[in-house]
Amino acid sequence: xxxxxRNAHGEESLRYMRTRALExxxxxxxxxxxxxxxxxxxxxxxxxxxxxxxxxxxxxYLPALxxxxxxxxxxxxxxxxxxxxxxxxxxxxxxxKYTYKYLRDEACGDLQCFVIERYPVDPNSxxxxxxxxxxxxxxxxxxxxxxxxxxxxxxxxxFSKYSQYLDRYWRAADMFMSNHQTAKTTLLSWSNYQFRxxxxxxxxxxxxxxxxx
Amino acid sequence: xxxxxxxxxxxxxxxxxxADDVEISGxxxxxxxxxxxxxxDSRQHGNYVSLAAEPEFYLEKNAGNDVFRFKPFVRLDQYxxxxxxxxxxxxSWLHVSGNSEWLVGVSKEYWGVTESVHLVDxxxxxxxxxxxxxxxxxxxxxxxxxxxxxxxxxxxFVMPWFRExxxxxxxxxxxxxxxxxxxxxxxxxxxxxxxxxxxxxxINSYGDWDIGLSGFYxxxxxxxxIPKVKSSGEVVLAPFYPVIGQIGLDIQATKGDWLWKLExxxxxxxxxxxxxxxxxxxxxxxxxxxxxxxxxGLLLEYLYDxxxxxxxxxxxxxxxxxxxxTLNDAQSTELLFGVVQDRHESSRFFNLEASRRLGESFxxxxxxxxxxxxxxxxxxxxxxxxxxIEIDLKRYF
Numbered sequence: 001x002x003x004x005x006r007n008a009h010g011e012e013s014l015r016y017m018r019t020r021a022l023e024x025x026x027x028x029x030x031x032x033x034x035x036x037x038x039x040x041x042x043x044x045x046x047x048x049x050x051x052x053x054x055x056x057x058x059x060x061y062l063p064a065l066x067x068x069x070x071x072x073x074x075x076x077x078x079x080x081x082x083x084x085x086x087x088x089x090x091x092x093x094x095x096x097k098y099t100y101k102y103l104r105d106e107a108c109g110d111l112q113c114f115v116i117e118r119y120p121v122d123p124n125s126x127x128x129x130x131x132x133x134x135x136x137x138x139x140x141x142x143x144x145x146x147x148x149x150x151x152x153x154x155x156x157x158x159f160s161k162y163s164q165y166l167d168r169y170w171r172a173a174d175m176f177m178s179n180h181q182t183a184k185t186t187l188l189s190w191s192n193y194q195f196r197x198x199x200x201x202x203x204x205x206x207x208x209x210x211x212x213x
Numbered sequence: 214x215x216x217x218x219x220x221x222x223x224x225x226x227x228x229x230x231x232a233d234d235v236e237i238s239g240x241x242x243x244x245x246x247x248x249x250x251x252x253x254d255s256r257q258h259g260n261y262v263s264l265a266a267e268p269e270f271y272l273e274k275n276a277g278n279d280v281f282r283f284k285p286f287v288r289l290d291q292y293x294x295x296x297x298x299x300x301x302x303x304x305s306w307l308h309v310s311g312n313s314e315w316l317v318g319v320s321k322e323y324w325g326v327t328e329s330v331h332l333v334d335x336x337x338x339x340x341x342x343x344x345x346x347x348x349x350x351x352x353x354x355x356x357x358x359x360x361x362x363x364x365x366x367x368x369x370f371v372m373p374w375f376r377e378x379x380x381x382x383x384x385x386x387x388x389x390x391x392x393x394x395x396x397x398x399x400x401x402x403x404x405x406x407x408x409x410x411x412x413x414x415x416i417n418s419y420g421d422w423d424i425g426l427s428g429f430y431x432x433x434x435x436x437x438x439i440p441k442v443k444s445s446g447e448v449v450l451a452p453f454y455p456v457i458g459q460i461g462l463d464i465q466a467t468k469g470d471w472l473w474k475l476e477x478x479x480x481x482x483x484x485x486x487x488x489x490x491x492x493x494x495x496x497x498x499x500x501x502x503x504x505x506x507x508x509x510g511l512l513l514e515y516l517y518d519x520x521x522x523x524x525x526x527x528x529x530x531x532x533x534x535x536x537x538x539t540l541n542d543a544q545s546t547e548l549l550f551g552v553v554q555d556r557h558e559s560s561r562f563f564n565l566e567a568s569r570r571l572g573e574s575f576x577x578x579x580x581x582x583x584x585x586x587x588x589x590x591x592x593x594x595x596x597x598x599x600x601x602i603e604i605d606l607k608r609y610f
Contacts, residue, residue, distance in 0.1 A: 005543050007543070013543045013573065014573065037573075038545075038570060038573055038574065038609070039238065039573070039574050039609035039610065040240075040545075040570060040574070040576045040607070040609045041545070042238055042609070043238075055421070055469070057418065057421070057467075065323055065348060066321045066322065066323045067323040068323075069326075070326075070418075070423050070465050070467050070472070071467070072467055072469065072470055072471075072472060072498055073467075074469040074470050074500075075470065075498070075500040075501075075508070077500070077501070078500060078501065078506065078508065078541055079506050079541045079542075082541060082542050082543035082544070082545060083543075202311075202312055202361060205361050205366070206361075206366055206416070207314060207359060207361050207366060211277070211280070211307070211309070211314075213271070213273060213277070213280075
């Protein structure tokens with residue numbers, strides 16, 4: 001995946017990374033993410049055991065020192081790699097992480113959407129609420145408005161270029177986040193999605209974290 | 214030397230075969246160190262320029278189950294003939310089979326959790342001329358076996374060749390006075406550098422607790438120093454490397470914004486008496502300070518060493534306090550400031566590290582080291598006039 005960061009002056013910065021994920025029954029996903037660019041962080045990798053409501057377990061691998069550091073995961077509202085995405089925007093989406101309220105039906109582009117308001121359960125979330133537009137056809141998120149702790153509109157995330165994989169899984173190729181308070185944007189582009197590639201529980205540990213490339 | 218040379222040759226011989234698949238990355242750097250005070254020794258200088266490079270050649274085969282790495286390092290220093298040095302940081306073959314890994318060649322291994330000193334970490338020798346913080350390491354020839362089990366990860370090491378610590382040369386700074394003369398190195402073991410060292414480590418996580426237990430038997434990475442008079446009349450320090458046994462324990466509890474850390478070792482063979490050393494403390498992170506995206510980490514550690522007199526270890530009864538500022542911006546701007554203060558004497562050591570990415574592939578970093586009010590009987594006394602500020606620009610490729 002790539003992230004294109006753009007600030008209010010139009011200056012751009014690019015990040016490349018790859019991620020592997022394993023769904024865990026009755027728990028959050030296990031993910032392993034490795035950074036390719038910027039080049040000074042090449043080989044830096046992040047192992048996350050996410051949980052539905054408790055704090056995630058996270059280890060960071062720093063290749064220059066060959067050091068694995070267990071890191072605090074309580075704060076998920078901070079920026080991810082200097083982008084407009086917070087860790088919690090990218091974390092595994094579990095039903096239990098929010099409470100929900102149905103608001104209305106509404107047109108969203110060419111589609112018809114359910115508009116839902118959801119409230120993070122985690123008191124450390126950076127948001128008071130999120131408004132989500134889900135299309136009625138396939139229940140795919142089309143747009144999310146994020147409201148900060150002061151309940152003012154902070155960011156909008158727009159999903160586009162959806163494709164269906166294995167006749168089942170819909171994934172957006174582009175996720176565009178714009179920050180209304182700073183005028184900064186981040187375009188997150190996913191490519192080369194692969195499913196059922198045979199990842200096992202044993203592919204997610206300190207050793208694989210040090211090895212991933 | 215022979216083993217290193219052989220491994221490197223084998224890797225070089227293998228590389229062209231797969232030349233298309235070899236990934237090359239790394240950096241080149243230009244560095245300037247400015248020393249604030251007048252030098253203690255007239256052979257030293259006030260300002261040092263140096264250049265360094267660390268390329269890495271990486272090759273992966275069998276879907277990542279065989280990995281070949283070759284990572285040389287070289288530095289050219291304006292004045293210090295000892296800081297002008299080259300090393301093979303890595304030259305290794307890693308083979309993965311199920312839950313197990315084998316590694317043969319030169320590699321690096323990091324153990325531990327604390328910030329100010331690294332007691333448990335013992336596999337690699339310190340490349341001291343690179344940085345007095347001791348975090349730069351020389352490549353260590355080894356055979357390593359690692360296995361992942363439900364009850365943790367176990368690593369076993371056999372190390373057939375010992376690496377001597379690097380010390381600043383006659384014209385180098387910072388350095389002790391009298392200087393260390395590596396040509397006078399002596400060993401406890403009759404087989405000297407060929408003593409076969411062994412080590413084992415177990416590490417596991419239990420919820421938010423990470424616990425590591427390690428053992429080492431072999432030539433100590435930390436030399437003792439014996440004053441000698443050379444035929445020229447110059448007094449120098451000769452490094453003496455004893456054979457030691459060490460047991461180490463490192464624990465981290467990750468509780469919300471608090472990281473609680475402990476490292477402790479029990480060592481025998483270094484000096485007359487067996488001893489215990491420890492570093493215990495915490496890092497607390499204030500998230501999003503003053504309505505910004507920045508995080509501020511507050512660090513506090515207590516350093517202990519039970520060897521009776523501080524002439525052996527500078528960190529015998531000291532407090533480390535530090536602050537880490539992370540801006541979380543697109544340029545990954547970071548700053549770490551720390552001070553180590555002796556509890557009974559005036560001795561104080563300040564440390565500053567800051568870095569920021571410039572554009573897509575440059576990183577500018579600044580480091581400052583200051584030794585303040587160092588007591589006469591402190592091992593750091595001879596560094597009292599070696600305060601310096603370093604500016605380093607790296608270009609990554």
